[in-house]
Amino acid sequence: MSDRLIIERWNQNSAPWTSAVREGRIESRVRVTDAAIVDAIMQRKPGSVLDIGCGEGWLARALSALDVDVLGIDVVPALIESARQAKGGRYAVISQEELARGAAAERFDVCVCNFSLLGGDVVEHLIAGIHRYINPGGAFIVQTLHPGSIGGGAEYRDGWREGSWAGIDAAFSEPAPWYFRTLQTWVSLYRKAGLRIEALQETTHPDTHALLSIILVGAPERATLLDTTAP
Structure with missing residues (x-):
C-alpha cells in the first residue's frame, strides 16, 4: 500500500465514482455529510475556496452557486475534465504532493479537503504547509471518516487499511487503500502545522x-501565517 497506489486506483475508478456521486448513490453523503461540509465552509463567509481533491467537482459547484470563487484541484485528469464539463468553479490538475511543494500561487479564505486526505506521508506534508494558501482570518477545513466508525475488530491505531466500495451500487474495480489516523493524530497534525482548532464536529446517521x-476547522496562528517557507 502506498500513496502512489491510491492515485492509480482512483484513475481506474474515476468514471463509476462520478456516476455514483452525481446519481446520489452514497446515502451518507446525500443525507448528512455533503450538507455538513457546505455548512462548515459557509459559516466562515468565504469569498474564495481551494477545494483540494475536488473529484468530479460537486462541492465546487455547490459553493459557486452560493457566489463563492472556487478553485478545485485533483490529481486525476478524468475527474477534472468531468468537473470542467459540469462547470461551476475553476479547475486544475494538481496533486497533493505538488500543492505541498507550493504549486498554487493564490491564497484563499478557506482551504478544504472533503474525504480527500487518504494518503500517508503526502497528507502530513500537505497539512504542514497549508498555511501558505490561507488568507489572514481564513481556515483549513477537513472532513474525513470518523475514526470511531471503524468496526470489525480493527485496531485503533494509525496505519494503512484496505479500501472498500461497500454500500455503493456502481461498477468499480479494485478500491484504493487509505491511511487510517486516530482522532489524536488528526489533532496533532493540526497543532504541528500551527493550526488552532476552532471547531470539531461529529456527524452521525x-x-x-x-x-x-468528523469535521475539523483550524485557523493558522499569526506566526504561522507570516512564515511562507516550504515545510
Whole structure:
C-alpha cells in the first residue's frame, strides 16, 4: 500500500465514482455529510475556496452557486475534465504532493479537503504547509471518516487499511487503500502545522445514529501565517 497506489486506483475508478456521486448513490453523503461540509465552509463567509481533491467537482459547484470563487484541484485528469464539463468553479490538475511543494500561487479564505486526505506521508506534508494558501482570518477545513466508525475488530491505531466500495451500487474495480489516523493524530497534525482548532464536529446517521465523519476547522496562528517557507 502506498500513496502512489491510491492515485492509480482512483484513475481506474474515476468514471463509476462520478456516476455514483452525481446519481446520489452514497446515502451518507446525500443525507448528512455533503450538507455538513457546505455548512462548515459557509459559516466562515468565504469569498474564495481551494477545494483540494475536488473529484468530479460537486462541492465546487455547490459553493459557486452560493457566489463563492472556487478553485478545485485533483490529481486525476478524468475527474477534472468531468468537473470542467459540469462547470461551476475553476479547475486544475494538481496533486497533493505538488500543492505541498507550493504549486498554487493564490491564497484563499478557506482551504478544504472533503474525504480527500487518504494518503500517508503526502497528507502530513500537505497539512504542514497549508498555511501558505490561507488568507489572514481564513481556515483549513477537513472532513474525513470518523475514526470511531471503524468496526470489525480493527485496531485503533494509525496505519494503512484496505479500501472498500461497500454500500455503493456502481461498477468499480479494485478500491484504493487509505491511511487510517486516530482522532489524536488528526489533532496533532493540526497543532504541528500551527493550526488552532476552532471547531470539531461529529456527524452521525439520522436513523441509526452511527458515527459517520468528523469535521475539523483550524485557523493558522499569526506566526504561522507570516512564515511562507516550504515545510
